[in-house]
Amino acid sequence: MAFFAVSRHRPLELLSVTDLAMEHERLHAENEQLRRALSSRAVIDQAIGALVVLGQLPPEEAWRALRDVSQRTNTKLRVVAEDVLKFAQGGTLPDAELNELRRALVRYQTCSSAHRAPRITADGEGPPAT
Numbered sequence: 001m002a003f004f005a006v007s008r009h010r011p012l013e014l015l016s017v018t019d020l021a022m023e024h025e026r027l028h029a030e031n032e033q034l035r036r037a038l039s040s041r042a043v044i045d046q047a048i049g050a051l052v053v054l055g056q057l058p059p060e061e062a063w064r065a066l067r068d069v070s071q072r073t074n075t076k077l078r079v080v081a082e083d084v085l086k087f088a089q090g091g092t093l094p095d096a097e098l099n100e101l102r103r104a105l106v107r108y109q110t111c112s113s114a115h116r117a118p119r120i121t122a123d124g125e126g127p128p129a130t
Contacts, residue, residue, distance in 0.1 A: 040078040047081035050088035055105040065104035072100045 015023070044066070051062035066084065070077040073096045080097060087093045093101065 040081075043078060043085065044081045047084040047088075050084055051105075054088060055109065057105070057108055061108035065101065065108050068104045068107070069097055069100040073097050 047066055048059055048062045051057060051065055052059055055062065055065065057065065066080060067077065069075070069084075070080045073080070073094075075097065083093050083097055084101070087098075092098075
């Protein structure tokens with residue numbers, strides 16, 4: 001048995017039930033991948049917001065700092081973002097990430113905020129209590 005189906009690669013093609021099932025599986029996998037990417041993006045955006053506050057950086061520089069920490073520690077960006085969010089809530093960062101984050105904040109702070117120290121404490125325990 002065959003059905004007409006629209007294919008990305010060939011405009012109109014006769015497909016078997018097996019071909020349709022395989023296409024369904026491919027689309028399902030692609031859908032799941034897009035869902036994970038969207039979820040990761042939300043975490044990354046929240047971490048950028050945390051760095052804007054903690055490091056007193058503009059969002060573009062906070063993005064660069066987050067990306068630098070990920071690249072310099074060879075840690076997935078999503079994982080670094082999750083760690084930064086935990087840190088912003090009073091948790092701790094792995095030492096390598098904390099050291100790279102400090103360096104990145106110094107690199108990316110703007111002239112106007114250079115006079116103010118980042119809100120990351122020297123002992124690495126998180127933001128100061130308010």
